[in-house]
Amino acid sequence: MQYSEGKRCAVALSHAALRVTEIALLGTEHVLIQQWIDHRLVKKWGISGRAEFQGLIPESLFLYTVRGAPYSLQPKPRKLDSGVVREYWACGSLEQAMREVYNKCGLHSASSHSGRKSLCTNAVVNGVPIETVARILGHASTETTIDYVVIQAMRIEKMCSLN
Structure with missing residues (x-):
């Protein structure tokens, strides 16, 4: 390349x-x-x-x-x-x-935003408060940050099977 x-x-x-x-x-x-x-x-x-x-x-x-x-x-x-x-x-x-x-x-x-979305999703899944993630990403509103959380069905199934 x-x-x-x-x-x-x-x-x-x-x-x-x-x-x-x-x-x-x-x-x-x-x-x-x-x-x-x-x-x-x-x-x-x-x-x-x-x-x-x-x-x-x-x-x-x-x-x-x-x-x-x-x-x-x-x-x-x-x-x-x-x-x-x-x-x-x-x-x-x-x-x-x-x-x-x-x-x-x-x-x-x-x-180019995939890395930011990945970091956000992983942080939220691992229990980091959405307000903290919003500050890290420089978002004025947690509503914007929530749009960055992308959890695929496979991951949800895996999370549910752990409980």
Whole structure:
């Protein structure tokens, strides 16, 4: 897969409850994933030559595109349940790259939000209060968080058989 190092890194970060836009804006000073750092050093992307941060510029964004530039955000409209259209900033190219990874793995319905939903579902199933999960995900309302809980029938059957 072309540019597999960056895509693997983005998918891993999505399972830490980060939104794709948050992943795109992540600074080098916030994350150290050795394989990706080694790749950046070889490509000479955002390097400082200093010993700290393994030679990377700490203020640089962490993920880079295949062309060696940080991902950019574009305005995107979203229609809310109320019918109001709100514009927000999103990283469509990183979102598309992550969807490509999932598709190649046979997970055709997965998206850049799958990691957040998985973390949320597992936390709730393991007894973490929904209010706590909402705070972790940055949701203002637990109603939004509840929509992230996806429990498949097989898991419910397994949970019921344990009781």
